[in-house]
Amino acid sequence: MDGAPVAAIREATWQEYRADYSQSPLCKKREITLWNCSVAKREYALCSSQVVNRTAGYMQYRAAKAGKLVFTYPTTERPPAGLFIYTSNANGDASVNFSSGGYRYELVDPLRGRSSILVTAPDGQVTEIACGINQTLQINYTMRLMYDSGIWIP
Numbered sequence: 001m002d003g004a005p006v007a008a009i010r011e012a013t014w015q016e017y018r019a020d021y022s023q024s025p026l027c028k029k030r031e032i033t034l035w036n037c038s039v040a041k042r043e044y045a046l047c048s049s050q051v052v053n054r055t056a057g058y059m060q061y062r063a064a065k066a067g068k069l070v071f072t073y074p075t076t077e078r079p080p081a082g083l084f085i086y087t088s089n090a091n092g093d094a095s096v097n098f099s100s101g102g103y104r105y106e107l108v109d110p111l112r113g114r115s116s117i118l119v120t121a122p123d124g125q126v127t128e129i130a131c132g133i134n135q136t137l138q139i140n141y142t143m144r145l146m147y148d149s150g151i152w153i154p
Contacts, residue, residue: 034145038132058080073105107121116129
């Protein structure tokens with residue numbers, strides 16, 4: 001096997017799965033909210049164009065405090081290969097990782113249970129931001145985007 005996902009993932013379409021995604025206020029109307037988290041007056045989201053591959057489309061992580069955007073990674077809309085790493089585990093859990101400014105970020109999306117953001121500082125200290133239940137990183141269309149974009153590591 002070449003590491004390619006099953007046909008149900010490779011052939012998933014936006015039209016089939018659009019109802020499975022909720023819209024984050026951090027993502028534009030034309031974008032997909034691949035993952036989101038709201039805690040107190042803070043909002044976090046992984047936003048994406050509807051089509052992403054190795055040469056077109058984009059994914060961006062965005063964070064806001066009291067409605068004001070305070071962090072965007074990457075700063076420009078560009079294909080995610082080399083910027084993000086997507087992992088899907090045999091138990092159904094999934095995560096997206098990236099690094100910026102010496103910090104490592106992990107968007108954790110368990111199949112069962114609450115999502116979270118793990119932020120590892122340059123000194124190794126880990127901060128966990130507890131979120132609600134997402135389970136959007138396991139949707140077949142999300143997985144297709146991760147595979148097509150080259151960030152799914154089998």
